[in-house]
Amino acid sequence: MKIEQKGKSNVKITDSFWKKRLEIIREHVIPYQWEALNDRIPDTAPSHAIENFRLAAGEAEGEFFGMVFQDSDVAKWIEAVAFSLENEPNEELEQIVDEVVALLGRAQDENGYLNTYYQVKEPKNRWTNVRDNHELYCAGHLIEAAVAYYHATGKRQFLDIMCQYADHIASVFGPEENKLKGYPGHQEIELALVKLFDVTANENYLNLSKYFIDERGKQPHYFDLEKKERNEKKPFWFNDDYAYHQAHKPVREQKEAVGHAVRAVYMYTAMADLASKTNDESLKKACETLWENVTQKQMYITAGIGSMVFGEAFSFDYDLPNDLSYTETCASIGLVFWAKRMLNLEVNRKYSDVLETALYNGTISGMDLDGKKFFYVNPLEVQPEASEKRNDKKHIKPVRQKWFGCACCPPNIARLVASIGHYIYTQNQNELFVHLYMGHETQIEIAGNQVGIVQKTNYPWDGKISINISPESEQQFTIALRIPGWSKGAVVKVNGEIVDHEPLMKNGYVYINRNWSENDQIELALQMVIERIQANPLVRNNNGKVALQRGPIVYCLEEVDNGKSLPSIFLPRNAELTAKFEEDLLEGIVVISGQAERMEDAGWENKLYRPVEEHTRKVEIKAVPYYAWCNRQPGEMIVWVNEKR
Amino acid sequence: MKIEQKGKSNVKITDSFWKKRLEIIREHVIPYQWEALNDRIPDTAPSHAIENFRLAAGEAEGEFFGMVFQDSDVAKWIEAVAFSLENEPNEELEQIVDEVVALLGRAQDENGYLNTYYQVKEPKNRWTNVRDNHELYCAGHLIEAAVAYYHATGKRQFLDIMCQYADHIASVFGPEENKLKGYPGHQEIELALVKLFDVTANENYLNLSKYFIDERGKQPHYFDLEKKERNEKKPFWFNDDYAYHQAHKPVREQKEAVGHAVRAVYMYTAMADLASKTNDESLKKACETLWENVTQKQMYITAGIGSMVFGEAFSFDYDLPNDLSYTETCASIGLVFWAKRMLNLEVNRKYSDVLETALYNGTISGMDLDGKKFFYVNPLEVQPEASEKRNDKKHIKPVRQKWFGCACCPPNIARLVASIGHYIYTQNQNELFVHLYMGHETQIEIAGNQVGIVQKTNYPWDGKISINISPESEQQFTIALRIPGWSKGAVVKVNGEIVDHEPLMKNGYVYINRNWSENDQIELALQMVIERIQANPLVRNNNGKVALQRGPIVYCLEEVDNGKSLPSIFLPRNAELTAKFEEDLLEGIVVISGQAERMEDAGWENKLYRPVEEHTRKVEIKAVPYYAWCNRQPGEMIVWVNEKR
Structure with missing residues (x-):
């Protein structure tokens, strides 16, 4: 090929x-x-x-x-x-x-x-x-x-x-x-x-x-x-x-x-x-x-x-x-x-x-x-x-x-x-591979046919993507859609009908081969959930830590949202995390928030070391996309957050 | 003074x-x-x-x-x-x-x-x-x-x-x-x-x-x-x-x-x-x-x-x-x-x-x-x-x-x-301050009197110390014994009689003022337990970690005892730890051991990141005194151990 x-x-x-x-x-x-x-x-x-x-x-x-x-x-x-x-x-x-x-x-x-x-x-x-x-x-x-x-x-x-x-x-x-x-x-x-x-x-x-x-x-x-x-x-x-x-x-x-x-x-x-x-x-x-x-x-x-x-x-x-x-x-x-x-x-x-x-x-x-x-x-x-x-x-x-x-x-x-x-795409004679999801319009020649394509999506904040396929004339060819590795599940529809896509999957792509005609509509819904990601235990710095990810976006904690001393924040394994789009923040981002614990720094009275005591306080944490960090007040930032489990 | x-x-x-x-x-x-x-x-x-x-x-x-x-x-x-x-x-x-x-x-x-x-x-x-x-x-x-x-x-x-x-x-x-x-x-x-x-x-x-x-x-x-x-x-x-x-x-x-x-x-x-x-x-x-x-x-x-x-x-x-x-x-x-x-x-x-x-x-x-x-x-x-x-x-x-x-x-x-x-000592005219405990014999002039002193102890492995005080002639002076900050409790006896030492404490020293005469015997028993020490939360590298200490000795984990990838070991807060003297190891040391968890590295199949899963296995850990590290096969070493709580 x-x-x-x-x-x-x-x-x-x-x-x-x-x-x-x-x-x-x-x-x-x-x-x-x-x-x-x-x-x-x-x-x-x-x-x-x-x-x-x-x-x-x-x-x-x-x-x-x-x-x-x-x-x-x-x-x-x-x-x-x-x-x-x-x-x-x-x-x-x-x-x-x-x-x-x-x-x-x-x-x-x-x-x-x-x-x-x-x-x-x-x-x-x-x-x-x-x-x-x-x-x-x-x-x-x-x-x-x-x-x-x-x-x-x-x-x-x-x-x-x-x-x-x-x-x-x-x-x-x-x-x-x-x-x-x-x-x-x-x-x-x-x-x-x-x-x-x-x-x-x-x-x-x-x-x-x-x-x-x-x-x-x-x-x-x-x-x-x-x-x-x-x-x-x-x-x-x-x-x-x-x-x-x-x-x-x-x-x-x-x-x-x-x-x-x-x-x-x-x-x-x-x-x-x-x-x-x-x-x-x-x-x-x-x-x-x-x-x-x-x-x-x-x-x-x-x-x-x-x-x-x-x-x-x-x-x-x-x-x-x-x-x-x-x-x-x-x-x-x-x-x-x-x-x-x-x-x-x-x-x-x-x-x-x-x-x-x-x-x-x-x-x-x-x-x-x-x-x-x-x-x-x-x-x-x-x-x-x-x-x-x-x-x-x-x-x-x-x-x-x-x-x-x-x-x-x-x-x-x-x-x-x-x-x-x-x-966004690579292709060969009869196959168009869709690697990325983002709103755009284009004309692509597939199987000798000019195909108009319109993608609409609110990616990366939302996993719903609609793709309009309009060949000059009806023709059989393949559109292969990437199902991202982070997705916990996907629903694929063509012209409103659910496609049983599992049998069509190869190396993470759904191969849809059919006769395409004007205004055919692909709808792809990727399940975009907040994930706690852990690193391979051989990555010695990340043991006991998680990174938050939602869709393709990796999150971080910034001092401006979470105060100083970010490594003293512990995110319980079972703490509920919620995602919310905030239009006015950092040009519009999905924010992840939830309740975590912070090591209590009161009570230390100028001590540097002491036998363990359990003093934590509940804190709300707020995570923002990593790419957008340092666009407000400068300060501390971490991607990997200590976890409590 | x-x-x-x-x-x-x-x-x-x-x-x-x-x-x-x-x-x-x-x-x-x-x-x-x-x-x-x-x-x-x-x-x-x-x-x-x-x-x-x-x-x-x-x-x-x-x-x-x-x-x-x-x-x-x-x-x-x-x-x-x-x-x-x-x-x-x-x-x-x-x-x-x-x-x-x-x-x-x-x-x-x-x-x-x-x-x-x-x-x-x-x-x-x-x-x-x-x-x-x-x-x-x-x-x-x-x-x-x-x-x-x-x-x-x-x-x-x-x-x-x-x-x-x-x-x-x-x-x-x-x-x-x-x-x-x-x-x-x-x-x-x-x-x-x-x-x-x-x-x-x-x-x-x-x-x-x-x-x-x-x-x-x-x-x-x-x-x-x-x-x-x-x-x-x-x-x-x-x-x-x-x-x-x-x-x-x-x-x-x-x-x-x-x-x-x-x-x-x-x-x-x-x-x-x-x-x-x-x-x-x-x-x-x-x-x-x-x-x-x-x-x-x-x-x-x-x-x-x-x-x-x-x-x-x-x-x-x-x-x-x-x-x-x-x-x-x-x-x-x-x-x-x-x-x-x-x-x-x-x-x-x-x-x-x-x-x-x-x-x-x-x-x-x-x-x-x-x-x-x-x-x-x-x-x-x-x-x-x-x-x-x-x-x-x-x-x-x-x-x-x-x-x-x-x-x-x-x-x-x-x-x-x-x-x-x-x-070991500092002193003034009428007071002898005992800062360190170690077996020794000496002659010290206190209040114009030559005082023979014999300390016997198996410190730092054991908190029992006996001190024989033998002035040339009976005389009143003060012996001030340091009660270390790490000690969870101390019993002080003079000639076999328990001294109610709390009222005699000043800045961590027990001031024993009495008439001392030949072969007076001080017995000091310091409670030497295994402590999990935590660091001030502002020490960003040690959040979520503990160091083991027993008496004055800080411990570490070495690869030779615990395998590679030491940061993937987690010590549960409630895991029992035991101290045991091993005469033949590292010229005679107290070893700390107990059961911990290790992040399971099987099942990662060449992945670097994945959504959190809980796969740990129980492991015996063995900690040795920090001062003695790197006296066997070289390898990894950590003092601060990840904690699970």
């Missing part, structure tokens, strides 16, 4: 949850980031990213400034704009991008090379440190942006620029004797080259991606050869181990996710892409093994990944400390990318459940509700005083920041949210 | 618990450390400490090697030898020390200066960086050693050397116009100068100590002036704050313990000394306030202090993470010093309880039962894989080390244990 990826989404989001986020991206985040890229935001770390391209084009004078991967911020911004234009055309914005693209064209070297750091600062040292210096990474983001912009506008200029650059890269790296045997220290170009192949059908791009993946981790190690060339002696800083770059061994031998989490999931994404494009079974198996490791042993309940600040990295199985996590916004975004590709390999809710968890929790927690501030790190437990006073918790910011010196996350979340419509 | 400190202890330890430790110190630790100081131990970090003195004396050629405070290792070793000689004369050892002292004499400059780092490496830069470079710290340790050696042997040579050095220091630092207005970055000399005053009665030493304490933290800040002189620009590394050295404000204004924990408690020790020697009420008040802060808000249940690796420092009130603690052996040792001085200011069990807790837990945990390996850091929760793979837990060693590059702790624990007899 070959699943096709659609390049352009013509999904029109009407969803109450996502529509306002798309508007924020369009109306606030994209313009704000444009100002940031042009250094017009006071009191924030300067970006210099556009100016760097002017320098490279010889249209300005000065020094390169910023991270070695500063170009990628421009790329991610253009990509976000492109996805946003798909949703809502905007001539003014398009014109700005056209001007940036023209600048990129002028900055590009005649041979196709385009990287402002090297062009401006170290023109002689190109491709001498692909381990650390992000040339291939930046190229990857620019390629992704060019592809997205082409899909959104049909304009080829940017795509042509990037094809030229990709051709240049293919002339530098590859198996031929005169070429470098290298691959990027920060994976990204691999997945981008697959996209470039998809849009151009030029197999060179697919082959180059495959080369980067297959070459990785081979001995003698390219990073060592390259390092020797640079005459660099010191051991690599990450335990002297290329596990940081997932280059410690060939990718097919990798069984556990290690190292920098973003690099890891970007690589796994490309691996899954290549496995499906090239029918590579060993690569597919490697992806599945790594997926199991990440999602069954190294993932927070919010779909945050990366449990240590050192190396922004995975640590080891079941090591998921809530107050020391890294859980970078970009890593959860990468997990979304990867999950989507795994769905192309196999339609299975083990992938779409994680995709959904990431979308509703660990990714969007990275942005405040106004789109004005961002988290790099998305911890599951915050005590502001510890973030301030403990060096080992300095990375756990208790409030979102306006912008970062290393500004990868804000444009990444912008491009993810702007492209949300791309994650 | 003036309490006198005895210089020399003539306590002969016969105690089953401490006697073997003294033997280990004498027979293994002291000889081993002598070999280490002379670089004769293979496979360990070289010390070079003795060689440095040879270099300074011009009797060897080469470079200074080691920490800037390397001299202090020699000092602490001599001090340990001195205390050991008090317990058991040893001519051979005494001769070695005499030779070292002679070497020190030859290394000493004519003007009295004696610091091998500066003499060998930077002779022109003496006293230019008292903030960082430990000249005054090393002088302090040498003074302490000289005083101890004088008490133990009556030999004056070392004392004379150090008086000459102290006189030199007094000529360099002080309020007079031509003197430096400085004070040490690492406090230590302040308490040493008080000891030097005690033995010499030279008030200059007391005044110099007082000067260092009173000058500290004044503005303009000496460390800034000194830094400017050095033309040093960069901000101080500890948050650009002299709180690291407790020099952020004058000592009397300090209300909370901050910064490097060892520096802090060494300073508080000197402050308490000075408060009692000079009747300084404001200094006494400052000590009391700091004592309350440390023991009521910043102390682990083991009497470990310093809850973060950054700066080896205090963090903030109630921040006591078990798996990120620093809890340096030396810091708990310093807490013992300080507690002893607080007892001189006021006989109150709030001081002696902490002193006892530190002695039986957080100090001796720093050494293995053989005296061959040492912990620098004494954590309350250890997972070896986390220590290996997480950078933020690298300081938490899962096994003791043979020696350290910075070898402060091993000789410090040696001198503490060797001087254990000094901590």
Whole structure:
């Protein structure tokens, strides 16, 4: 079964949850980031990213400034704009991008090379440190942006620029004797080259991606050869181990996710892409093994990944400390990318459940509700005083920041949210797989037939979804609906008639094959109850604790609702919990509340320890969605709540 | 009430618990450390400490090697030898020390200066960086050693050397116009100068100590002036704050313990000394306030202090993470010093309880039962894989080390244990205060009468203590017995007759005033039960957990007894726990055992999260004294155990 990826989404989001986020991206985040890229935001770390391209084009004078991967911020911004234009055309914005693209064209070297750091600062040292210096990474983001912009506008200029650059890269790296045997220290170009192949059908791009993946981790190690060339002696800083770059061994031998989490999931994404494009079974198996490791042993309940600040990295199985996590916004975004590709390999809710968890929790927690501030790190437990006073918790910011010196996350979340419509469906010739539920309208070609689809739902607050199916003409095909893993039960109706769906279930999807005709109506009712979730006992920090979840939404307790010292709250196993939609709170959320106990702190009279006494008082607790935390007064936050049983 | 400190202890330890430790110190630790100081131990970090003195004396050629405070290792070793000689004369050892002292004499400059780092490496830069470079710290340790050696042997040579050095220091630092207005970055000399005053009665030493304490933290800040002189620009590394050295404000204004924990408690020790020697009420008040802060808000249940690796420092009130603690052996040792001085200011069990807790837990945990390996850091929760793979837990060693590059702790624990007899009593003219219970014999002068005392007990495993009191002639005086805070009840008998002790209690001590005559017998029976201890609810890591304690001993669970994944064990509140002495285990300990529940890890089938289910299995747990952990197979360890209630 070959699943096709659609390049352009013509999904029109009407969803109450996502529509306002798309508007924020369009109306606030994209313009704000444009100002940031042009250094017009006071009191924030300067970006210099556009100016760097002017320098490279010889249209300005000065020094390169910023991270070695500063170009990628421009790329991610253009990509976000492109996805946003798909949703809502905007001539003014398009014109700005056209001007940036023209600048990129002028900055590009005649041979196709385009990287402002090297062009401006170290023109002689190109491709001498692909381990650390992000040339291939930046190229990857620019390629992704060019592809997205082409899909959104049909304009080829940017795509042509990037094809030229990709051709240049293919002339530098590859198996031929005169070429470098290298691959990027920060994976990204691999997945981008697959996209470039998809849009151009030029197999060179697919082959180059495959080369980067297959070459990785081979001995003698390219990073060592390259390092020797640079005459660099010191051991690599990450335990002297290329596990940081997932280059410690060939990718097919990798069984556990290690190292920098973003690099890891970007690589796994490309691996899954290549496995499906090239029918590579060993690569597919490697992806599945790594997926199991990440999602069954190294993932927070919010779909945050990366449990240590050192190396922004995975640590080891079941090591998921809530107050020391890294859980970078970009890593959860990468997990979304990867999950989507795994769905192309196999339609299975083990992938779409994680995709959904990431979308509703660990990714969007990275942005405040106004789109004005961002988290790099998305911890599951915050005590502001510890973030301030403990060096080992300095990375756990208790409030979102306006912008970062290393500004990868804000444009990444912008491009993810702007492209949300791309994650609802995958399909093949005769089957349409519905992975996500959100209000939208779209036209999809199934079995050669244009099918109009309208989804209506109040998801994620309510489990009722109605889907209107209107093919041009009556036709038989399959619609496969995901029944989320969290759902305690589902009722499926077609045109008002209950479908006995259990026999139609496969890997968590209900396969409805029938003759569809105009205005056929699917109704799906997912039972959305408040769940107390427990963690595998091997997760040592969560023993005796529960997290509250309802539908795809993971909840947390905040100080603003529950007072200080949140870990002294104990939720009895049998305490009744109620869910209620509060329209005016945090832009409209379902709140969970109930009665819990709090360790009585009166009576301690300056004692630190004493023989146990049972002094608790009843307290009302109020839990809010994790993604919405820290949108009111800052303070403590916990996801995992002590339980009394 | 003036309490006198005895210089020399003539306590002969016969105690089953401490006697073997003294033997280990004498027979293994002291000889081993002598070999280490002379670089004769293979496979360990070289010390070079003795060689440095040879270099300074011009009797060897080469470079200074080691920490800037390397001299202090020699000092602490001599001090340990001195205390050991008090317990058991040893001519051979005494001769070695005499030779070292002679070497020190030859290394000493004519003007009295004696610091091998500066003499060998930077002779022109003496006293230019008292903030960082430990000249005054090393002088302090040498003074302490000289005083101890004088008490133990009556030999004056070392004392004379150090008086000459102290006189030199007094000529360099002080309020007079031509003197430096400085004070040490690492406090230590302040308490040493008080000891030097005690033995010499030279008030200059007391005044110099007082000067260092009173000058500290004044503005303009000496460390800034000194830094400017050095033309040093960069901000101080500890948050650009002299709180690291407790020099952020004058000592009397300090209300909370901050910064490097060892520096802090060494300073508080000197402050308490000075408060009692000079009747300084404001200094006494400052000590009391700091004592309350440390023991009521910043102390682990083991009497470990310093809850973060950054700066080896205090963090903030109630921040006591078990798996990120620093809890340096030396810091708990310093807490013992300080507690002893607080007892001189006021006989109150709030001081002696902490002193006892530190002695039986957080100090001796720093050494293995053989005296061959040492912990620098004494954590309350250890997972070896986390220590290996997480950078933020690298300081938490899962096994003791043979020696350290910075070898402060091993000789410090040696001198503490060797001087254990000094901590049993304090006294004034007519009152003898019994703070600790351990088998020993001694002669003490009370009210002008030589009183023979013999304590017999199987403490800390048993709460029965018998004390034989034999004055030369019948005389009225007071014996005040500490009733530990952990005791649930006590029976006091004199010559077989129960004493109604409640009316005689003051601040936790039973004051027995009577005519004592030969072979009077005190019997004290302390009720020693297994306690489940809970922490103040503001200690966020310990909510829902208990620590087991019996008498002064804090217990822990080790993997070797209880399997892996210790946090998945839950101890029911009502589970019966039994205490049993096991003679052959860990050199004879009382073991606590009982039935607990373990979260069932079967049935998880590679899931990381699921809605709560109640699957536990009954398990026998076995707890051993914390101090004795990691003397069998290495593995996980926890002090705080999850509770089910």
